[in-house]
Amino acid sequence: MPTPKFKPGQSGNPAGRPKDKTPATLLRKAIADDMPDVVRKLVELAKEGDVQAAKVLLDRICPPLRPQALPVNIETGATLPETGGNVVNATLNGSIAPDVGSMLIRALAEQGKLIELQEMADRLQRLEKLLEARP
Secondary structure, X not given: OOOOOOOOOOOOOOOOOOOOOOHHHHHHHHHHHHHHXXXXXXXXXXXXXXXXXXXXXXXXXXXXXOOOOOOOOOOOOOOHHHHHHHHHHHHHOOOOOHHHHHHHHHHHHHHHHHHHHHXXXXXXXXXXXXXXXXX
């Protein structure tokens, strides 16, 4: 059996990996060193009408606008399918946006699943009580 190079419990590289010497770290440092010049050039190009330079600046400086949730008024039905029908009708007639209608239908479907689970749990509990009451 060959002799191991290192004793058990002893590191083969006691000094460890050199800090701040990885290619990614060196690249980040080079970019950071030149960043003020890069930003100045982008601003200059954007002012001259370079749309790509303006886009880069805006993408990094201004966060994208997030959609605002607006209240939705839809008549609820006596049942989930009836309410779902009202959502579909409101979507088709333009009262609500299609993506909002889709989210509402998914929410109704999830609510239906929750109701089904509760009904099954109640039924199981009734059956267990019947079985316990048997002689």
